[in-house]
Amino acid sequence: MAEALLDIGEVARRSGLAPSALRFYERKGLIEAEGRNGLRRAYRPETLDLLAMITCARDAGFTLAEIAAFVRARPADAHVRERMAAKEREVSARIAQLTRLRDSLRHAAGCEHDPLVECPDFKRALGRVPRG
Amino acid sequence: MAEALLDIGEVARRSGLAPSALRFYERKGLIEAEGRNGLRRAYRPETLDLLAMITCARDAGFTLAEIAAFVRARPADAHVRERMAAKEREVSARIAQLTRLRDSLRHAAGCEHDPLVECPDFKRALGRVPRG
DNA sequence: CTGCGACTTGAAGCGCGGTTCAAGTCAAGG
DNA sequence: CCTTGACTTGAACCGCGCTTCAAGTCGCAG
Numbered sequence: 001m002a003e004a005l006l007d008i009g010e011v012a013r014r015s016g017l018a019p020s021a022l023r024f025y026e027r028k029g030l031i032e033a034e035g036r037n038g039l040r041r042a043y044r045p046e047t048l049d050l051l052a053m054i055t056c057a058r059d060a061g062f063t064l065a066e067i068a069a070f071v072r073a074r075p076a077d078a079h080v081r082e083r084m085a086a087k088e089r090e091v092s093a094r095i096a097q098l099t100r101l102r103d104s105l106r107h108a109a110g111c112e113h114d115p116l117v118e119c120p121d122f123k124r125a126l127g128r129v130p131r132g
Numbered sequence: 133m134a135e136a137l138l139d140i141g142e143v144a145r146r147s148g149l150a151p152s153a154l155r156f157y158e159r160k161g162l163i164e165a166e167g168r169n170g171l172r173r174a175y176r177p178e179t180l181d182l183l184a185m186i187t188c189a190r191d192a193g194f195t196l197a198e199i200a201a202f203v204r205a206r207p208a209d210a211h212v213r214e215r216m217a218a219k220e221r222e223v224s225a226r227i228a229q230l231t232r233l234r235d236s237l238r239h240a241a242g243c244e245h246d247p248l249v250e251c252p253d254f255k256r257a258l259g260r261v262p263r264g
Numbered sequence: 265c266t267g268c269g270a271c272t273t274g275a276a277g278c279g280c281g282g283t284t285c286a287a288g289t290c291a292a293g294g
Numbered sequence: 295c296c297t298t299g300a301c302t303t304g305a306a307c308c309g310c311g312c313t314t315c316a317a318g319t320c321g322c323a324g
Contacts (some may be wrong), residue, residue: 009270019271020313028311038320039272053236060226060233061193064311068200073240088237091230094192098227101192101242108205109213141300151301160281170290171302173285196281 005034006041014049029068030054060091075116137166147183154183161200162186181246192223 014018022041025031028041031050050071057067066087073080113119144151154173157163163182165173182203189199200218205212245251 018313021311023272028272037271040270040320052297056229056233060230070240071315085241086233086239090138091234091237093283095227095230095234097188098192098223100229101144101188102220102223104228105216106203109217109220139301150283153281155302156282167300171288172290172300175304192282 004045005037006045006047007037008033008041008043009044011047011051014048015055017051017055025051025054025064028064030064030071062087114118136177137169138177138179139231140165140173140175143179146180149183149187155185155188157196162196162203171188184258192238194219194225224225 008015008019008022012016012022014130015022017025019020022031026033026124031043031047031054035042036043054067054071057070058064068084070085107121111119111121137199138146140151140154143149143200144154147154147158152172154163158165158173162246163179167174167194186203189202190196201212201215205216239253242250243251
């Protein structure tokens, strides 16, 4: 099965990540090479799925350290599961916030207020009136 | 009306941002002080609304430079309006992505796969199969 | 053997979004 | 007057997420 392994260059091309980024992720414990072809890192094909998940989570605003914790998670690890559940709540909150922002942008595109920022609808859509 | 202006300290307290951040935002063109009390920056109360909007957008993943462009936008500025519309699409895409991530997390919390990352449902929920 | 080209390493550098610092300035109070 | 305390400044520093660089190593073709 050793021939099934992918060279770092191939993984880079297929994942859209730079080789330097892959090595960086390895240092951070996000991925690991299964072996080497000479000096070249050789990755299992599943690593591509893992990288897809990593970039998705990263794009979603997770830090690489957080992602590393997920990546190493095993089902037995109730502790990590709880962190996942907490993250789910975080993501939900983020979605709600982004939804408000989207609505604000949608309104702003057709609004006539001069310093757009002071449009009452725009402000209301953001829903933030802490106590200022 | 000069007495209606707020000291930087007050703005910092009410907005939840550090004074250093407010000065940083000023350098970046996001906000500006209306005047000074001695050396102290004095802000108009509306600045608090502006800051609420700024932090919202920043938390949503916009760069300060992007936000600065919005902040300076005027209704006549069709160019900026288009960028807002484009941003709205971006935000929508982000919401969709986060929704997928949330569903993945939700599933992961109860999944039995050992390296969680390799759970087929988890992967499918991420919906990323570019061509790898 | 001698290139060549794609990889290897560690270390340095970068852009972002700030914070922290030293040194200075101001208004108010004693 | 002198102190106090909150501000002022520019410059340095920080953590993150990488990229870039110099120098070295490998497999393969000719």
